[in-house]
Amino acid sequence: MKWLRACRSKSLALPNAVLTSFWVAAVAIFVATGSNGRAENPHADVLAIGGTVTEIIYALGQEHRLVARDTTSTYPPEAQALPDIGYMRALSPEGVLSVEPELIISEEGAGPPEAIDVLKEAKIAFVTVPDEYTADGIVEKIRRVGDALAVPEKADALAADVRKSLEAAKSSARAAAVEPKRVMFILSTQSGRIMSAGEDTSAEAIIRMSGGVNAVTGFQGFKPLIDEAVTAAAPDVILMMDRGGSHGAQNDELFAMPALRTTPAADSEAVVRIDGLLLLGFGPRTAQAVSELSAALYGG
Numbered sequence: 001m002k003w004l005r006a007c008r009s010k011s012l013a014l015p016n017a018v019l020t021s022f023w024v025a026a027v028a029i030f031v032a033t034g035s036n037g038r039a040e041n042p043h044a045d046v047l048a049i050g051g052t053v054t055e056i057i058y059a060l061g062q063e064h065r066l067v068a069r070d071t072t073s074t075y076p077p078e079a080q081a082l083p084d085i086g087y088m089r090a091l092s093p094e095g096v097l098s099v100e101p102e103l104i105i106s107e108e109g110a111g112p113p114e115a116i117d118v119l120k121e122a123k124i125a126f127v128t129v130p131d132e133y134t135a136d137g138i139v140e141k142i143r144r145v146g147d148a149l150a151v152p153e154k155a156d157a158l159a160a161d162v163r164k165s166l167e168a169a170k171s172s173a174r175a176a177a178v179e180p181k182r183v184m185f186i187l188s189t190q191s192g193r194i195m196s197a198g199e200d201t202s203a204e205a206i207i208r209m210s211g212g213v214n215a216v217t218g219f220q221g222f223k224p225l226i227d228e229a230v231t232a233a234a235p236d237v238i239l240m241m242d243r244g245g246s247h248g249a250q251n252d253e254l255f256a257m258p259a260l261r262t263t264p265a266a267d268s269e270a271v272v273r274i275d276g277l278l279l280l281g282f283g284p285r286t287a288q289a290v291s292e293l294s295a296a297l298y299g300g
Contacts, residue, residue: 050107052283056145059284068099091115133205165287173294177211184215184235189249193224202280210293230259238265241276272296
């Protein structure tokens with residue numbers, strides 16, 4: 001590993017055009033010389049990148065195949081005992097190689113691109129799982145992971161159960177939403193700016209599934225809002241990820257912000273906090289997320 005880190009340091013001085021070729025050569029040498037990354041579990045061969053991928057692997061009963069996971073893979077809790085190779089959008093070839101995976105199953109969006117290029121060119125089997133915020137998208141995730149692990153029958157059974165549970169949760173949420181509430185998802189309030197979720201986002205999708213209406217429209221993705229846009233959105237409820245401890249803004253901090261102070265949500269201090277992976281993961285537990293959010297919005 002010291003040799004590989006040294007190679008990485010030297011590669012910083014190389015032109016971009018030759019970086020990938022350099023790393024492919026370094027990877028080949030590293031794999032040939034071997035390491036002890038699987039010493040504790042010689043039968044493990046799979047690296048899971050992305051919290052939902054890891055969750056699906058456990059739900060399929062294939063957790064014994066896992067050699068490591070990324071930082072976003074926090075559920076189930078026992079997954080956190082696995083070696084952590086870093087954040088899925090900031091991977092390094094040496095971090096991945098240190099656990100000697102034979103198969104990488106990754107959520108869409110892992111990176112940076114040059115690191116992924118190195119791993120693919122190093123002939124490590126790499127399966128990308130698409131991220132779509134629908135029932136069909138969840139089913140496709142499960143089936144893609146099941147096919148990669150050669151357990152398609154288990155994947156079909158899990159997918160059927162998940163679809164059934166999700167449709168039931170959505171039906172109950174629609175029945176409860178007699179007067180749909182306007183919900184604003186706030187990703188962060190860093191530096192006093194409200195980062196919110198617009199259209200075609202995981203946050204908007206879970207709000208709709210739970211019987212709510214996304215209060216923020218007119219753009220796609222996540223963007224910071226000016227104060228006037230927050231006021232105009234007039235949310236009835238603020239939705240946030242439950243970050244635990246002091247990592248998320250508390251109610252008094254939120255409603256002290258001028259942009260939120262005059263909203264309907266401020267009148268009743270209506271804030272809902274749900275675990276981020278559960279809320280936005282769109283995996284096996286999405287029915288639970290729908291039920292929890294619906295109950296928080298409409299009672300029951």
